[in-house]
Amino acid sequence: MLELTQLQMSAGIITGSFYSRVERGQSKINAADLIKILNSHKVSLYDFFEPFEKANFNQKIIDYKIYSAFDSKNIDELKDIQKKISSENKAFLQIQLMIAILQDQVAALPENLRKEMRHKILQIGSWNKKSLWELLLTMNLYEASELNALLDSIFEKYAEIDFQDHEVLIPLANILINYLASCYQQNYLSKCQEILKYLDKLPANPQIVLPKILGKYYQAKIIGDNSKVNTIQRLLIKSGYKSYLRK
Amino acid sequence: MMEIGDRLKQLRLLQGKTQKEMSDGCLDRSFYSRVENNKNSIVVEDLISILRSNNISIVDFFNSFGETQPKNHIYQEMIETAFVEKNINKLQAIQRDATFTNQIIKYVAELLIVKLENRTNEYKKLREKFKKYIYHLDKWDEDSLWILAYIMFVYDFGDLEWVVDSIFNKFQHDRINDSKIVYLLAQISVNYLKICSKQDKAKAQVQKTLDFLDDLPNISEIALYKMYGICCQSTNHKKDYEIILKESGYERYFK
Numbered sequence: 001m002l003e004l005t006q007l008q009m010s011a012g013i014i015t016g017s018f019y020s021r022v023e024r025g026q027s028k029i030n031a032a033d034l035i036k037i038l039n040s041h042k043v044s045l046y047d048f049f050e051p052f053e054k055a056n057f058n059q060k061i062i063d064y065k066i067y068s069a070f071d072s073k074n075i076d077e078l079k080d081i082q083k084k085i086s087s088e089n090k091a092f093l094q095i096q097l098m099i100a101i102l103q104d105q106v107a108a109l110p111e112n113l114r115k116e117m118r119h120k121i122l123q124i125g126s127w128n129k130k131s132l133w134e135l136l137l138t139m140n141l142y143e144a145s146e147l148n149a150l151l152d153s154i155f156e157k158y159a160e161i162d163f164q165d166h167e168v169l170i171p172l173a174n175i176l177i178n179y180l181a182s183c184y185q186q187n188y189l190s191k192c193q194e195i196l197k198y199l200d201k202l203p204a205n206p207q208i209v210l211p212k213i214l215g216k217y218y219q220a221k222i223i224g225d226n227s228k229v230n231t232i233q234r235l236l237i238k239s240g241y242k243s244y245l246r247k
Numbered sequence: 248m249m250e251i252g253d254r255l256k257q258l259r260l261l262q263g264k265t266q267k268e269m270s271d272g273c274l275d276r277s278f279y280s281r282v283e284n285n286k287n288s289i290v291v292e293d294l295i296s297i298l299r300s301n302n303i304s305i306v307d308f309f310n311s312f313g314e315t316q317p318k319n320h321i322y323q324e325m326i327e328t329a330f331v332e333k334n335i336n337k338l339q340a341i342q343r344d345a346t347f348t349n350q351i352i353k354y355v356a357e358l359l360i361v362k363l364e365n366r367t368n369e370y371k372k373l374r375e376k377f378k379k380y381i382y383h384l385d386k387w388d389e390d391s392l393w394i395l396a397y398i399m400f401v402y403d404f405g406d407l408e409w410v411v412d413s414i415f416n417k418f419q420h421d422r423i424n425d426s427k428i429v430y431l432l433a434q435i436s437v438n439y440l441k442i443c444s445k446q447d448k449a450k451a452q453v454q455k456t457l458d459f460l461d462d463l464p465n466i467s468e469i470a471l472y473k474m475y476g477i478c479c480q481s482t483n484h485k486k487d488y489e490i491i492l493k494e495s496g497y498e499r500y501f502k
Contacts, residue, residue, distance in 0.1 A: 003350040030288035031251050035312045042348045044318035045309040051388070052295055053305050068426045072466030077424055164328055204496030206434075209471040212495040231487045238481075239473040240465035 004041070011040040062091050064167075067133050070098045071170055073243065078102075094121055097137055106140045114141050127157050132171035139178055144186070151179055155198060166207050173202055173211035184218055192222060210236075210244055217245075249311050251294070252285040258303055259283075273297045322347055323393050330359045330397075338363075351380050352390075355397050362400075370401045378406065387414055392431040399438055404446055411439050411452075415459050426466050433472035436460040437500075440479060453479075471497060 010019035013036045014029065021027035038048055062085060069077040082095040097117050100106045109117075118141050122134040135154075139147060154161075154175070162168050176199045183191045199215045202208060213232060220228035236245055259269045270279035273296045274289075281287040298305050306315055322341060329337035338356045341347070354376055361369045377398045384391050392414075399407055414435065423429050436456050443449035443456065460476040463469060471492075478488045478501075489501055 028290035028292055031291050031294045032288055034291050035309070039313045042314070042346060044314045044316060045312065046306050046315045046317045047319050049305045049309060050317070068468075072426050072464070072468065074424075074426070074464075074466065166324075206471040206497075206500075207468050209474070209492075209495065209497060210467050212497075213491060216491060216495055228491070231484065232491055234484065235474060235477065235488050235491060239470065239477045241467070241470055241473070244467075 009037065009041070011037055013037050013040065062089070063130075063133075066091055066095055066098065067167075067171070070102070070137075071174070073102050075099055075102050090120060093117060094134075094137060097121065097141075101137070101140060117141060127154055127161055129165060129167045129171065132168060132175065136171040136175050136178070139175065144182070147179070147182075151175075155194075158198065158201070163203055166205055169202060169205055170207050173199065173208040176202075177211040177214050180215065180218055184221070189222060192218065210241060214244060250285045251289060252283045254308060254311065255297070256283045258301075258308070262301065264301070269301060270297060271300075273300055318347065319349055319352060319390055322349070322352055326352070326356050326359065326397075329356075330363070333363055335360055335363055351376075351394060355394055358398055358401065373398075374401045374403075377401070381410060387417060389425075389427055389431065392428065392435065396431055396434045396438060399435065400442065404442065404449075407439070407442065408452060411435070411456075415455065419459065419462070423464065426468055429463055429466055430468050433460060433463055433469035436463075437472045437475050440475070471500065475500065 006020045006023065007016035010016050013033055014022075018027060019029075022029045035045070038045060062081065066078060066081055069081065078095050078098055082092060085091055093116070096113075097106075097109075100109055106114075118138060122131065122138045135150060139150075142150065154172075161172065176195055180192055180195045180199070183189075183195065196215055196219055199211065202212070204212060213236070217229065217232045220226075220232065233245060236242060255269070259266070262269075266280050266283065267276045270276050273279075274282070274293055278287060279297075282289045294308075295305060298308055309315055325341055326338065328334075329341070338360045341356045342353050342360070347353070354373060358370075358373045358377075361367075361373065377394070381391070381395065395410065395414075399410075402410070414432070418428075418432060423432070436459055439456050440453060440460075443453045446452075457476050457480060460472065463473075465473065474488065474492065478485055478492075481488060492498075492501065
């Protein structure tokens with residue numbers, strides 16, 4: 001990938017012929033020399049060693065993996081990750097809540113656990129990818145009035161949010177669609193229109209096609225365009241995303 | 248400066264283990280002791296086996312020895328965004344960035360610049376570089392699938408057919424758990440469908456690709472690609488589906 005000859009790659013740290021034997025698996029290189037070689041070519045040690053990792057222990061990677069498993073509704077993967085981490089890890093509580101959400105069991109969680117989740121999971125300083133994911137997770141635990149206040153604070157800061165980062169975009173689009181669904185159920189239609197405007201402002205990235213289309217779905221429902229409602233339903237069912245219609 | 252032995256010792260003491268417990272099953276205790284004292288060097292294979300058997304993250308181990316943030320991934324995302332925005336300056340900046348040395352990813356940036364500037368006569372030169380890279384690959388992983396997804400449009404159809412077939416065969420029977428890999432496979436499938444639609448005799452390839460896409464797990468990240476597959480197959484509702492996707496802002500995927 002670096003387009004170097006074996007001799008250039010060995011960077012004067014080991015001989016070219018020894019390096020060549022290492023590449024072919026005939027000789028073994030010692031760790032200190034390998035690091036010197038990688039550093040001299042500015043190769044990230046993460047990129048080099050990550051494929052050898054038995055499991056991912058790094059907190060950032062755990063967070064990324066659980067959010068992406070949650071977004072994919074992959075309960076098995078969440079359970080796998082939960083087994084590997086300690087119950088002290090905040091991710092443990094998050095996974096518990098994720099599984100409850102995916103199984104539609106949030107209402108059945110005991111009140112003290114719900115309270116612990118509210119207090120420990122969402123810690124807002126500013127709206128960034130972390131706090132947005134945390135809100136997406138906990139939004140079912142809040143009363144309507146609390147939720148309105150939280151969403152208003154997002155809308156106030158909307159212009160400052162970095163839409164380029166799809167790790168920001170995914171939770172944000174999903175928060176909007178959940179909020180939209182709940183406002184629609186309460187027949188709070190003026191709010192629905194407002195949310196749809198915010199949803200429209202998000203760039204059309206492939207990762208948020210479902211929230212985007214669900215936006216069109218609610219819009220069609222509000223204006224009573226049944227043929228469009230049916231088309232969207234059919235498209236989601238045919239492509240395997242029926243579960244997103246249940247909201 | 249910290250050496251390998253110092254780091255091993257530090258982590259061993261953190262776990263409250265003896266040298267024997269730490270090296271058990273991997274290395275002879277007296278040799279291990281000399282490694283900790285930096286009197287002997289340890290080969291990479293042995294180091295990795297010690298770290299694995301003591302549940303130590305390999306990446307964390309190397310924390311104090313150099314850059315341990317993922318780099319390829321960040322540059323890949325920068326290239327994707329710049330390409331969507333048709334931002335040639337940003338692509339050129341990535342190409343020139345001396346702190347990033349992954350040449351093949353830089354070639355992807357170059358190819359996309361060439362594409363945006365419509366200099367199709369330069370495809371051939373770059374195509375040879377990518378062919379060589381793919382020819383020498385020993386496995387399909389995140390990095391190599393990402394590269395293929397972005398460069399496949401310059402491949403000759405005959406060669407591409409062979410490459411895509413090898414990917415379909417490799418991933419067909421695995422239950423793929425990694426959502427990043429699933430995403431890239433879906434992206435490659437849709438790109439391939441678009442390429443096939445310009446060929447005369449690719450009916451069998453199209454069907455094979457649609458089946459492969461259909462078998463990928465229904466994770467939300469690939470919904471757009473799944474829907475694209477449904478649009479290709481539908482006769483009665485194709486137009487209606489496309490209208491919905493266009494209204495939602497995904498027009499450029501249907502060109």
